[in-house]
Amino acid sequence: MALQTRATTIPNRPQPPRRLIKFLFSALGNRYFLYTLSVVMFLAFWDLAAVKKVLGNFLPRPIEVLSQLLSLNTEPLASKTLFEHLWASIHRVLIGWAIGVSIAVPLGIFMGLNPYVRAIVKPVFDLLKPMPPISWISLSILWFGLGEESKVFIIAIGSFVPCILNSYNGIRLIDPALYDAARMMGANRRQEIIEVGFFASAPAIFAGLQISLSIAWSCVLAAELVGSRSGMGFIIILGMNQSSPALIIAGMVVIAITACLISVLMDRLEKMVCPWKRELPQ
């Protein structure tokens, strides 16, 4: 009986409203449709919250942020356009990062290779490690003033810690079977280090570079928030002083895009520099 009713009520082709529902469900299963939907809903809610003044006068509409972004390109802010401010920040990051990395990576490698260097450096490093790099801002301003040097110093300190940790652990945690294999082929200590150690630890060291670059990016913002005349942090703090949240959010958008670009660039670079890195199964 039940079988018969089912056979009679369900037609071969679904009816139009049913098809619509089915289409909607399949769309909800589609990842990219969901992504766009979510972004659109986010912007819509933001706009609604801004129009209804949920957070008082301090939430601009997305359109205002966009127009602010466009006007930043043409109207100079503190005698610099947006790209010049961005370049000022990136310039500091690159200098400080290069200094930090060029000290930290060799030190980490030596720490991994030689027990005496490890015994000398590691305790002092462990003493200094738990202090967040941002807490050095005050000291660096006392030492170097409000100029470029203090920012570069903070960035160098911030990129120092992950670099040294990663290169030390990268060397230390190499699979001993690799060394054994090289030794079986008659490699001496120097060849072991240069031909096995460096290549086997390169992915870990590169990961350290990546982490330290993103930390350097947040350090430069903190340093510029405390005191500077140019840079993305300066744009944000200017927005706060002029009480124009549109300027702040525009600055944050640019910061986010830059951070994204940096991480994408580093990913690409990593694939070029050490293609033998094993990826996590995803």
Added chain:
Amino acid sequence: MRVCWKRGRASAPPPLKPLSDIRYRLLIKIYRTAYDFFGEMAMMAKENTRGRLLKFIPFISVAAFLISWQLIVQLGVVPKMLLAAPLDVFRLFIDKLTQPHPDGALLYVHVLVSLEEAILGYFLALAIGIPLGLLMGWFHTIEGFARPIFEMIRPIPAVAWIPLTIFWFGIGLSGKVFIIWLSGIVPCVINSFVGVTLTNPTSVQMAKTYGASKWRIFCTICIPSALPMVFGALQMALAACWTTLVAAELIAANTGLGFLITMGRRLTMPDMVVLGMILVGLTGFIIGVIIDAVEKKLLAGIRR
């Protein structure tokens, strides 16, 4: 394990020559045994001194670090306006325990205020970030909705939120908790998301074969297998929270360790700056150790 002293040698000790004189052979035998014995002793002594030296060097290096720091300041290589000697810092630490001058609060008040902000933000981040990440890893619809927004917010460093937060929440507790929450939620979501996606597909398929519902698979298979990753996030989130706390207090606060550091700069008291930095490092280290112990205890029953 005893190390054979002969292993590293290029040439072996003198071999026995076929001699008819039995006494001579005995002499050589004794000589060889003695050679072996003393060689072994020498090797052991050498190994021991090496090990002892390696155990000893860290203390020497820390002591040398502190003494050279003290001397640099004492001998006037670096002016006292710029760097405080460790003994001065210690003296200030003792003083600050009892008197609120010159920054307006006792030391333990600063520590407690900072701890309160950090722990509130941290636990809020855990309470929202971990379930969100777990659900994102298993249910595609939730992932589709939450991921783009998360990806938009993630690259913004927490420091960049400070001005906006001051507008929205003022410089009170809630603003700082918001910033700390933002920085702590990122590792929580990422780690628990990855933890769920790395679940062994064989067990999921077996559960499906036995007819388990999607929710049941999520609860009984995905969550336990993601737990090690989730606990890894606890430490990372803590580090992020603690760093951001200092940043938030550097910009706007009237108590707290970050404020202590800023105040030290404004009053040009490097000893106060260094004291604040040391306390930040120490407190972060202690919380890290506590969380590590908790993690070990919780993970004890779970096979990795």
